[in-house]
Amino acid sequence: QIQLVESGGGSVEAGGSLRLSCVVSGYDYSRYSMAWFRQAPGEVHEGVAAMNADGSTAYKDSVKGRFTISRDKAKNTLYLEMNNLKPEDTASYYCVADPGPIFTPMGWVEWAGLDEWGRGTLVTVSS
Numbered sequence: 001q002i003q004l005v006e007s008g009g010g011s012v013e014a015g016g017s018l019r020l021s022c023v024v025s026g027y028d029y030s031r032y033s034m035a036w037f038r039q040a041p042g043e044v045h046e047g048v049a050a051m052n053a054d055g056s057t058a059y060k061d062s063v064k065g066r067f068t069i070s071r072d073k074a075k076n077t078l079y080l081e082m083n084n085l086k087p088e089d090t091a092s093y094y095c096v097a098d099p100g101p102i103f104t105p106m107g108w109v110e111w112a113g114l115d116e117w118g119r120g121t122l123v124t125v126s127s
Contacts, residue, residue: 001026002024002025002026002027002097002116003023003024003025003026003118004022004023004024004095004096004097004116004117004118005022005023005025005095005118005119006020006021006022006093006094006095006118006119006120006121007020007021007022007023007121008020008021008121009092009093009121009122009123010122010123010124011124011125011126012085012123012124012125012126013125013126013127014085014086014087014125014126014127015084015085016085016125017081017082017083017084017085018082018085018123019079019080019081019082020036020079020080020082020093020095020121020123021077021078021079022034022036022077022078022079022095022118023075023076023077024076024077024078024095024097025076029071029073029076029097030053030073031053031099032053032097032098032099033050033051033052033053033097033098033099033100033101033102034050034051034069034071034078034095034096034097034102035047035048035049035050035051035069035095035096035097035098035102035103035114036048036049036050036069036078036080036093036094036095036096037093037094037096037111037114037117038089038091038092038093038094038123039091039092039094039120040088040090040091041091043091044111045094045110045111046060047060047102047103047108047109048060048063048067048080048093049063049067049068049069049080050069050102050103050108051069051070051071051078051102052101052102052103053101057069058102058103058108062088063082063089066082066083066084066085067080067081067082067083068080068081069081078095080093082123085123085125086125087125087126087127088125089123089125090123090124090125091122091123092120092121092122092123093120093121093122093123094117094118094119094120095117095118096111096114096115096116096117096118097114097115097116097117098114098115098116099115102114
């Protein structure tokens with residue numbers, strides 16, 4: 001059974017940094033596209049950073065230059081390095097996986113169309 005377990009969330013002040021981790025088990029994760037989505041209170045899920053199975057990456061415009069997605073295949077772990085955090089980054093962050101691409105030139109796959117996701121980890125940024 002596929003499992004995605006996130007960790008690394010917490011409370012930081014604006015300008016601070018956090019690194020989220022997602023340990024993957026139950027399948028050959030190297031063949032899947034992976035991503036981080038987030039959901040702020042009262043908002044819908046939105047894609048933040050994605051890495052397709054071919055290694056290509058994409059970011060939400062508002063996090064470009066601040067967030068970096070990476071994966072360690074030997075550890076079956078996906079990471080999201082978040083720097084210069086802003087109050088508007090406050091949200092629950094979810095690790096997701098899909099056998100197909102998560103982003104294409106036409107745009108991102110929506111949350112409802114994704115195959116697997118974890119339970120999330122909360123990030124709170126205070127001003």
